[in-house]
Amino acid sequence: MTVFTFIEILGTLAFAISGIRLASAKRFDWFGAYVVGFTTAIGGGTLRDLMLSLTPFWMLDATYAVVTAFALGIVIALGRYLIRLNNTFFIFDAIGLGLFTVVGIEKTLAAGFPLWVAVIMGTITGAAGGVLRDILINEEPLIFRKEIYALACVFGGVVFWICEMAGIRGGALQIATAASVIAARIVAVHYRLRLPVLK
Amino acid sequence: MTVFTFIEILGTLAFAISGIRLASAKRFDWFGAYVVGFTTAIGGGTLRDLMLSLTPFWMLDATYAVVTAFALGIVIALGRYLIRLNNTFFIFDAIGLGLFTVVGIEKTLAAGFPLWVAVIMGTITGAAGGVLRDILINEEPLIFRKEIYALACVFGGVVFWICEMAGIRGGALQIATAASVIAARIVAVHYRLRLPVLK
């Protein structure tokens, strides 16, 4: 297992657990919680793949469905003790967000689209799963009102752009992009940075 | 008209009527009720076809759009007398669920995907239309909280798997799968079987 795969599993786990926990707050049953967790984990990438005319990534590799089942088991087994792990999950979630953004950008460029489309697709890959989660549990999307979230993906996209123009390629480019998304999230939550609200 | 087509029309009718009735409880107008009914009937199969990179099935055959118009006419004409037919609609819905699951599994296998993807796609074909219906009428998805519903499709998928390993093919395989979905639904509703709820 490569480091990349390990990080992807951590991110999938964090996304799935966030969906399962919110579903449980709505008193969904185990199956409903699994569906919400799975949608949170794979929803953004699925939307991206459909728009790129590709087969959704999770249909080619059972890992994501299995990791979501594992996430359900964790929430069932640990229940309210999970609250103590909130900081851990926040870090996992930020790491997942950074990685998913990089995957989204690179897959879009590989499909032949320009960079501005890739930045949008990176943001969709990272953030749309959470929006679909909130639609399923019938709540207003959280990421449109709380600390900067999807904008961290856009920021990562801009960093990718600058790094690429500066001649940075390969692993260094990936790490710089993901790290800037993760850093943006940590800074945003630490200082409670929010965007202005329209009136 | 084959038996298969007849069953498919019955199932489409039951799904469309369920959508139209819930839309009318929200005081949607006729057009809104038609859209909700149509989405309930074709939403699961459309999601499946998009993920399989196929043209949505209802765009190749006007039957589904016409049956939904017929369903709207029934609800307008019969109104509250429909309540007396609730048991009939429950049976139609269960039959539709069984058939849609079989169609979803077989279409996915025909597209070259492994069986675990086919089981998920069978479940999406059967159950996702009801989730889309509940999103449109702005309610929490009913199937994530009431008696076992989507899990009946998964159960059908497992029966398909076992039957196929046992060498059963063709019509017998289809009937066994659909019958197990229908039986699971009847048993679930009769004994009010629900999955545990997360806390």
Add this chain to the structure above:
Amino acid sequence: MTVFTFIEILGTLAFAISGIRLASAKRFDWFGAYVVGFTTAIGGGTLRDLMLSLTPFWMLDATYAVVTAFALGIVIALGRYLIRLNNTFFIFDAIGLGLFTVVGIEKTLAAGFPLWVAVIMGTITGAAGGVLRDILINEEPLIFRKEIYALACVFGGVVFWICEMAGIRGGALQIATAASVIAARIVAVHYRLRLPVLK
């Protein structure tokens, strides 16, 4: 810039502003408002393109993303003064609806589908963005309850059908179709025409 492009920008602007204003009523932040505005503007056409197995149109031309940013700037700058422009936006919205319907019909016919599919796709192109907007802001879809809206697109589709059978082609066919959608909307709002509600 052709007249066609100019009208398309006006329509996109009107759709985006309608999304941004409703998002602001929900106290979404600037990013959330942008996403809701963009989804309102491009959601219908995106759904159509996915079902026609085409690349979503806005991924091939940055105009739509830029116009939405412009719409956000307008709402931020003008704020409550926009209320005075409600009649202007109503006209823009009606023009956009007419144009989007024509684009949807022609793109579907060009993809080789029959006219009844094209009429549905024209309606989806015009009206589905507003439904997706209402799903994102967690409200029941407005167009299923207020004055005739999506039905104006269907009416435009029928006019297209009749005109084509009468041998009308090209620009005259496009103008007749769009004008009939726009006229239907103006008449519907002026006389508060609503469809019956189911009980």
